[in-house]
Amino acid sequence: MTRVALLAAASLLLTAQAPAPTPATTITDPGSVLANAPADDWRPVDIENIVVFETTRGRMVLELAPAFAPMHIKAIRQFVAEGRFDGGAITRVQDNYVVQWAARPRPADAPALPIPLPPLPAEYEMPAQGFVFTRLEFADPYAEAGFIDGWPAGRDPRTKTVWLAHCYGMVGVGREAPPDVGDGTELYAVIGHAPRHLDRNLAVVGRIIEGLDAHASLPRGTAALGVYAKEAERTPITRATLGTNLADPPRFEVMDTASASFARYKAARANRSGFFVRPAGGLDLCNVQVPVRRATAAQQPR
Amino acid sequence: MTRVALLAAASLLLTAQAPAPTPATTITDPGSVLANAPADDWRPVDIENIVVFETTRGRMVLELAPAFAPMHIKAIRQFVAEGRFDGGAITRVQDNYVVQWAARPRPADAPALPIPLPPLPAEYEMPAQGFVFTRLEFADPYAEAGFIDGWPAGRDPRTKTVWLAHCYGMVGVGREAPPDVGDGTELYAVIGHAPRHLDRNLAVVGRIIEGLDAHASLPRGTAALGVYAKEAERTPITRATLGTNLADPPRFEVMDTASASFARYKAARANRSGFFVRPAGGLDLCNVQVPVRRATAAQQPR
Structure with missing residues (x-):
């Protein structure tokens, strides 16, 4: 007898279509x-907020959350539109932590960008005003926990700010030590227990809504922090495309x-x-x- | 520039040896x-509490926690000693949830077990008395959160019970619907965000202290609940050995x-x-x- 009754986690993506509604009874x-x-x-999901990353392992669909890190997201959209992620790679997979990927390095002699990007601000949290926050009824060790427009979020009544929480699948922008804030050419997705200590310390720009499983199962990098020691270990990104540039964009x-x-x-x-x-x-x-x-x-x- | 400064999670296993202690300063x-x-x-880690599972992906070292599920652990030790896990397999990998593995099915015509096992009790939580519980200072949405003898644990002052928490790497015993409690021949390890709703509902028997990364990166099963649809997709367990039966047991x-x-x-x-x-x-x-x-x-x- 195979014991498989250990219950399923709520999948990030429910691939099955919902059946026709049945009369409401005691839903438990x-x-x-x-x-x-x-x-x-x-x-x-607004097509404007979709980015599809195609890799040799499959594809990852990113939903952007422009209300939370608008300038970072503007930069990411521009890099995708310019093809900067085409020929990039997954450079790091750290167990119980993150998958991280990077745009192709820009050659030093490349022509100037059509729209030069200003330095990005530290969009780690946002003024709470105007955000509809549905508070989770249970205690949280970090902050007020809740949801904003379909996103897991935190809120601090003291600073009057809100932010996206580092839950499984959420995507942020890699950076070096302060005052560096990252430039949007390196992104990571959470693939382990939520590293909530990163909340308010990095720009969270969205989440992977399809295809994370094929990338969360990549071999872990053997160098420090799960970085791939050798170029050959990296998973190439063949192409990244804005949802608005896809002939048949996925609808979620x-x-x-x-x-x-x-x-x-x-x-x-x-x-x-x-x-x-x-x-x-x-x-x-x-x-x-x-x-x-x-x-x-x-x-x-x- | 490769941005890798996104900080490291605390690894489950710190492979580097600790350097010689330095004078205590401001440790931050x-x-x-x-x-x-x-x-x-x-x-x-007591050698009595070690079980080494060798698979075609490497090996996983399990530390058992006999104070919490003594009868389940007695059964697991007996199955390992009898070679029941040799020729078993990893049967299920569900993204953001669990890796699950099973002993070789016992042939119907096999001779009686040398020590017949009684039906197992529901060792999902234990009377708190006698356990030293170091409470975590921060709020928890489920219970009183803390640690007992090196293990993440919960405590309920109302029921006066304690239990091991389903954190990343923790190992439990698969079961069917109640009143079934599992028999110890199917084990799972958490490889995603802690499914704490499973706490007090399954027998947690220990944690993987080495080698989980190579198994958390297995391809996810494509059948319901991450079960491998085909026999060929399973990862074979070549051998399982009690620490006390190893010539050179790993010391942790x-x-x-x-x-x-x-x-x-x-x-x-x-x-x-x-x-x-x-x-x-x-x-x-x-x-x-x-x-x-x-x-x-x-x-x-x-």
């Missing part, structure tokens, strides 16, 4: 909540984290039954991955 | 705390989680400087991996 499992969530409780939906469905989803995750003899009664910010799914044709904007 | 980084920890602040040390060094380590993790412009000021249970290192010859019991 997260899957039922997702299946019964009305269309209005999902928000489409993210659950609206201010919706009743997401409230039910959190409650279901915190109070699971069936397999569970002792429901947790609590939930930590990064143990509730915000549901993301492929949009069906019917759900696409007309 | 976790590495310095480790380098300066006196020998008394480490506890040796775990930081004493009740020690002053560990208190300093937690404080250093919560208040990092240098690269960090905004120290976290907090720490979550599974974001402070208990330091484990290879013991030098001098540190081995004489």
Whole structure:
């Protein structure tokens, strides 16, 4: 007998299409909540915010969060549009930490960029004003934990700031020691337990919504910090493309984290039954991955 | 320029030997705390509690925690001694969740086991009495969070129980739906964000203290729950051996989680400087991996 009943984590991407809604009964499992969530409780992922990285391992789809690091994201879009990531590589995979990738180095004798980029500001947190923050009902060791527009986030009432949290799959911009803030040519995605101590210390620009699994399973680098010791160990990036430049861009939906469905989803995750003899009664910010799914044709904007 | 300064996570295993202690100054980084920890602040890993799983990807060293699931661990030791895991396989790898492996199925016509095992009790949590619990100073969404004898743990003052927490690398026993409690022939290790909702719902028996990285980077299974769809996708376990049956068993040390060094380590993790412009000021249970290192010859019991 193969014991596989150890329950599934909420996948970052729910590849199965939701079945037709059934009459609401006592919903006690997260899957039922997702299946019964009305269309209005999902928000489409804006094609403007999609970047597709194609590598020799498959492709990673990045959703950008321009409300949180607008200048970094402007720089990333420009680098992608200029083809700077084409011929780049995954340069680092550190176990229980990050996958990191880099644009192709710019030759010293390359012509000037068409739109020179100003030095980037330290977009590590943002003034809270104007952000709708749905607070998680449970204690958090770092800050007020919650969600903003489909993103895991932190809030500090003292500094009156909000920021994106370093949960599994979230993407940030690598940098050197301060005052360097990174330039957007090196990105990392979290592939381990949430390194929340990085929150407010790096510019978080979005998350991988498809294809992280094929890259989280890359061999770990053997040099310090998981860097690949040899060029040959790197995974090449064959091409990076803005969603707006794709002929047939992938369409996704993210659950609206201010919706009743997401409230039910959190409650279901915190109070699971069936397999569970002792429901947790609590939930930590990064143990509730915000549901993301492929949009069906019917759900696409007309 | 390659930006690799994004800081390192505390590795589960610190492969480098600690340098000679230097005079204590203002210790502000976790590495310095480790380098300066006196020998008394480490506890040796008992060879009795070691199981080595050799697979075609390398080997995984499991440290058992018999105080928490003694009957499950008795069963696991017996299965290993009988060679039941030799010829077993890694049957499941689910992204951001678990690696799971299984003993070789026992033929129906096999002779009776030399020591028949009674049905196992549900060793999901234990009476708190007698356990020394060093509480983590920061809020936790699930329970009282802390450490017991080198292990991440939870405590509930209401039920007066303690349990091992499902942090990265921790190992539990797979089971079917209740009242099944598993029999110890299927084990899983956490390879993603801590699925703490599993705490108190499964028997946690220890953690992988070496070799998890080579197995956390296995391809994810494509069937439901990350199960490998085909036999050929599985990673064979060539042999499993009890530490006491190894000619030259690996020697490890775990930081004493009740020690002053560990208190300093937690404080250093919560208040990092240098690269960090905004120290976290907090720490979550599974974001402070208990330091484990290879013991030098001098540190081995004489």
